[in-house]
Amino acid sequence: MNPSPTPGSPAPLTLTGSLQRLFSHVKYENLVAGLSGGVVSTLVLHPLDLVKIRFAVSDGLDLRPKYNGILHCMRSVWHQDGLRGLYQGVTPNIWGAGASWGLYFFFYNAIKAYLKERRQTELSAGEHLMSAASAGAMTLCLTNPIWVTKTRLVLQYNTDPANKQYKGMVDALVKIYRYEGIAGLYRGFVPGLFGTSHGALQFMAYEELKREYNKYRKMQSETKLNPLEYITMAALSKIFAVATTYPYQVIRARLQDQHNKYDGVCDVMRRTWRNEGLLGFYKGMVPNVIRVTPACCITFVVYENVSSFLLNRHK
Template sequence: MSPVGSPTPLSVSPEREGTPVSVTARLRRFFSHVRYENLVAGVTGGVISTMVLHPLDLVKIRFAVSDGLELRPKYNGMLHCIRSIWRAEGLRGLYQGVTPNVWGAGASWGLYFFFYNAIKAYAREDRRSELSASEHLIAAAQAGGMTLCLTNPIWVTKTRLVLQYNTDHSGRQYRGMLDALVKIYRQEGVAGLYRGFVPGLFGTSHGALQFMAYEELKRDYNKYRSRASEAKLNPLEYLSMAALSKVFAVSTTYPYQVVRARLQDQHTTYSGALDVIRRTWRNEGMRGFYKGMLANLLRVTPACCITFVVYENMSHLLLDQQA
């Protein structure tokens, strides 16, 4: 293992240093820690929270890309945005892009918990001590990068569907998730499906900070209550820790979401993430990097709480059945 004990899937535990271990053997050891229960619990939590709170995600994205283009509807605030969409398009308008959002959130949360718990278990193999905060951070960042590689096309599709406006005289470009995936691939190739990937990779720091804070809060709280660090908590305790960790992560990393949404927007062309940053700073100042943050907090905080409570309870249930 590296000097700081970074939990890389190909690292070697301290007891086995100096002994050659093949990549195949390391991968076999890593996959021995993979549990489908974490995948199922994560998918369930992500899908439920997304179905409940998708309209707020739509509002957040529309504010995040509000760069003054004439084709975009003008909103005075969150409530005005919701009312305007409801009057123009009804409930269907508020759930525009929900299909890829459900797929994306379910897959992302499921894969994230799937990879994260496997990496944690691998890193703790042959160790008596708990993982440190930095090790939790690294494990979560690795899980986030692996998840993003698999799910970025879904997020591009969601953004494109959410940003179809009735005021756009070119008409509805995409009829649904599959239609959008096919058209983006045909018109823009693989590069189109991976727009926003670089800021998305930076965004893995968001999940890493959130999981680090969540793990540390759980462990410190259980120590305070003189319980095992992995002891099951009640729903209110999970809610509190999930909310605190999410607010901490969002307030630290939100600007990358604005950059990513603008790169994925079909109405404006940027040469890359640096071009988005320069133009946003020049035209809108620092405030431009935080557009939609309130809507985002109002959505992701309860979404995170729902996801983590569902995940923790379902994973405990499934794992206990296997014991």
């Protein structure tokens, strides 16, 4: 005999019932809005992503170009390949960023709405963290192969054109699968899973900042902000997340790099520490902060406005 629910508490759900409730909160508008934000920010800021990855893998190999800084790297690439060189690897980056942001917002909002319905109250910081981490893990399972191809394409250097293996995103996907199997497409997956903590911390901070700001204004927690306020919240939450979790990006980029071979995460960490010390885990962080902070602001502003438009047009 099933126990009767106490007054005011939600009735216990079966697994099937829980899944039905969860999927009832899925909204394509969040997917479209997140995808739009990811694509726009990637198109604007891809060259800085290229610079970040090239610095992240700069481990002293002779085949790698040597750069004295962000501007020197961008000038060198521009002189060698022009605008096309600065946008090397942009196709998988657009696919990856669009899919990642779209799926992230898609899963995150569904999980958050489901928990909120069950709780019947505002979610805590820990619940926002859990929702974002779950959404991040689900997204990474679907998008990791795209990020591997992006890294490989970005790390094709012009110093030896004969060694350029990949002609584009599809060619890279096919060749990685043919020569390295599924494992090749999921290189960097473990540090990528750790990287979901980056998104989780960012979304937790973003939600808490919005809630506290609206509380300060004596407004409801879901009250819409203006673009400048969204930019401020997004920038602060992104800087917090980057400062906390950046080393995993270096480890992931090195695992995905086709010019060096590592036996796993521990091997990357051991060799990076031995050869480059603590600073080795923070290579490329400056161009990354310069790139991801405006990228995050663009993404969140586009997302908030597109989702608001799509969700409100039926009302």
